Amino acid sequence: MSLEQAIRLLIIGIEVGSIYALVALSVVLLYRTSRVLNFGQGELALLACFLTFTLTSRMGVPLWLSFLAGLAASAVAAGAFYFFLMRRAKAQDPMGLLILTLGFSLFANGGLSLLFGVDNKQMPGFVDVIETWQIGNFSISKNSVLVAVAGLILMIGLYFFVQKSKIGLAMRAVSQNPEVAKALGIPVNVVLVSSWAVAAILGSAAALLLAPAISLNPSLMLDPLNKGFAAAVVGGMTSLPGAVLGGYLLGIIEAYVGNFVPAFKLALAFILVILVLVFRPHGLLGEKETRRA
Amino acid sequence: MLKLENIEAGYTRQTIVLRGVSLEVPQGKIVTLLGANGAGKSTTLKTIMGLIDDEPRKGSVTFQGNTLTHKDTESIARSGIALVPEGRGMFKDLTVFENLMLGAYHHTATAQSTLQDVLKRFPRLEERKNQHAGTLSGGEQQMVAIGRALMSRPKLILLDEPSLGLAPKFVQEVFNAIASINAEGVSVMLIEQNAKKALEIADYAYVLEHGRIVLEGTGAELRENENVKELYLGMTHVPDSGVGRFRRKRRWN
Structure with a gap:
């Protein structure tokens, strides 16, 4: 493998890795605050994509505005889903809630297919996906750079939100000890609604960054979501930095392995998951969890 | 009240x-x-x-x-009403400072001055301010828990x-x-x-x-009560021999 190709694969790995990292972050954020996995994450992201697509391509709204509208819509939908369904569900055990999100996912996917159709749509992007920058005889895809930089900005934004803002502090408190947080008068519902909304924004941003490079259809998020879950498990379900590490790691390994053994690419993420679960079940950066009976 | x-x-x-x-x-x-x-x-x-x-x-x-x-x-x-929970209820991965500030979640305006009062009351917490609460000793954690409760005035x-x-x-x-x-x-x-x-x-x-x-x-009054003495203050009086050796029947009234 030439150096040039090694760099090209690294860039692809980082690009794909930032998508995985964003999805993994949304998974971990939600898992930490509300102890649940949301299978509906993909449909929330689809909602953002379809809305952005419809606003831009059909109604001529500027791309950045429809982009923001898409993110806002999925945030509102996620918050509402938590507030009206998850919070009121009588089955408060994680398994029951998991099934609830699975049901929501199937229902929403059907609904979105019905509304927007199952055909492949060309999602508009901020840059043309085939455009490249030439540095000497070396070319870099503009879209790859955009995805990587946008992903990085979102992750830094999330860091400051969680570490420095008041609601971020409350989120960390709720994730560690919900009952005590409640007794201190922290508005747990507001905290949980916002973490659902923020998780939806992360997942939707990943989808909106991904969609222009491939085509938009109701199964757009199937693969990224699987890989994002895998990245979250690899990094450690309880660790936000772990999710980022897991995402990039998976993206980069996949790029290199996929180059040599393309058939192996799909299974790779799950082989990593199996290895992690066998040898380091709490993930690379996650903390060992002592389970209360 | x-x-x-x-x-x-x-x-x-x-x-x-x-x-x-x-x-x-x-x-x-x-x-x-x-x-x-x-x-x-x-x-x-x-x-x-x-x-x-x-x-x-x-x-x-x-x-x-x-x-x-x-x-x-x-x-x-x-x-x-503020609760100091059983087992101290620390947010272990948050710093002492963050634990305290969470107590003042709805009292942003007075948070800084109350924080100074709390740190004056428990000077030890001043030194530990940026440490994770989980690394503190039990006694220090209890001070954080009490201080956190006081943060809401x-x-x-x-x-x-x-x-x-x-x-x-x-x-x-x-x-x-x-x-x-x-x-x-x-x-x-x-x-x-x-x-x-x-x-x-x-x-x-x-x-x-x-x-x-x-x-x-x-x-x-309760300190002088025989039942309280026996059950809660550990002051049992067991005669060496005779009928008193049987467990005395407890009547509260």
């Missing part, structure tokens, strides 16, 4: 823990609630804070004339076994802190295993057994 009337509460429909508890915490006083494990002490505090869904099933809780029964925990906390503070598992030096420090907080006008409801210390600082005390109040009186 705080009044519980005929509270019946439990955790599921089948179990009942509190079987008609009535008690009162007057303004500016320290009231202690004694009782063995499982008597319902923590359940009483949880019921006051509204931490158990759909409970109490009977009876009422009033605070400064307002009914708290079936209100949500957030508004109960905002009405001026409460009118009433509920303490759930604050001396449990602490070194003797810290036990004394915690009781001193409770007395001085009370001297500044905050009413206190104290649940304790350490009945001796609790009765020393309490103005009034209740004894809870199997979910019922079986005895009440001033701290001094």
Whole structure:
């Protein structure tokens, strides 16, 4: 493998890795605050994509505005889903809630297919996906750079939100000890609604960054979501930095392995998951969890 | 100030823990609630804070004339009641500073000045400010828990076994802190295993057994009560021989 190709694969790995990292972050954020996995994450992201697509391509709204509208819509939908369904569900055990999100996912996917159709749509992007920058005889895809930089900005934004803002502090408190947080008068519902909304924004941003490079259809998020879950498990379900590490790691390994053994690419993420679960079940950066009976 | 009337509460429909508890915490006083494990002490505090869904099933809780029964925990906390939870309830991965600031979630305007008061009261926390709460000793964590409760400038503070598992030096420090907080006008409801210390600082005390109040009186009265002496103060008097060697039948009234 030439150096040039090694760099090209690294860039692809980082690009794909930032998508995985964003999805993994949304998974971990939600898992930490509300102890649940949301299978509906993909449909929330689809909602953002379809809305952005419809606003831009059909109604001529500027791309950045429809982009923001898409993110806002999925945030509102996620918050509402938590507030009206998850919070009121009588089955408060994680398994029951998991099934609830699975049901929501199937229902929403059907609904979105019905509304927007199952055909492949060309999602508009901020840059043309085939455009490249030439540095000497070396070319870099503009879209790859955009995805990587946008992903990085979102992750830094999330860091400051969680570490420095008041609601971020409350989120960390709720994730560690919900009952005590409640007794201190922290508005747990507001905290949980916002973490659902923020998780939806992360997942939707990943989808909106991904969609222009491939085509938009109701199964757009199937693969990224699987890989994002895998990245979250690899990094450690309880660790936000772990999710980022897991995402990039998976993206980069996949790029290199996929180059040599393309058939192996799909299974790779799950082989990593199996290895992690066998040898380091709490993930690379996650903390060992002592389970209360 | 705080009044519980005929509270019946439990955790599921089948179990009942509190079987008609009535008690009162007057303004500016320290009231202690004694009782063995499982008597319902923590359940009483949880019921006051509204931490158990759909409970109490009977009876009422009033605070400064307002009914708290079936209100949500957030508004109960905002009405001026702060809880120091059993086992200290630390957010272990957050710093001492962050733990304290969470106590002032709805009191942003006064947070800085209250923080200075708390750090003056517990100077040790000043040094530990940026450490994760989980790395502190039990006694220091208890100071964080009490300090965090004070951050909301409460009118009433509920303490759930604050001396449990602490070194003797810290036990004394915690009781001193409770007395001085009370001297500044905050009413206190104290649940304790350490009945001796609790009765020393309490103005009034209740004894809870199997979910019922079986005895009440001033701290001094209860210290002299034979049953309290035997059960909670560990002062058993067993004659060397004769009929007294049989276990004395306990009557509360």
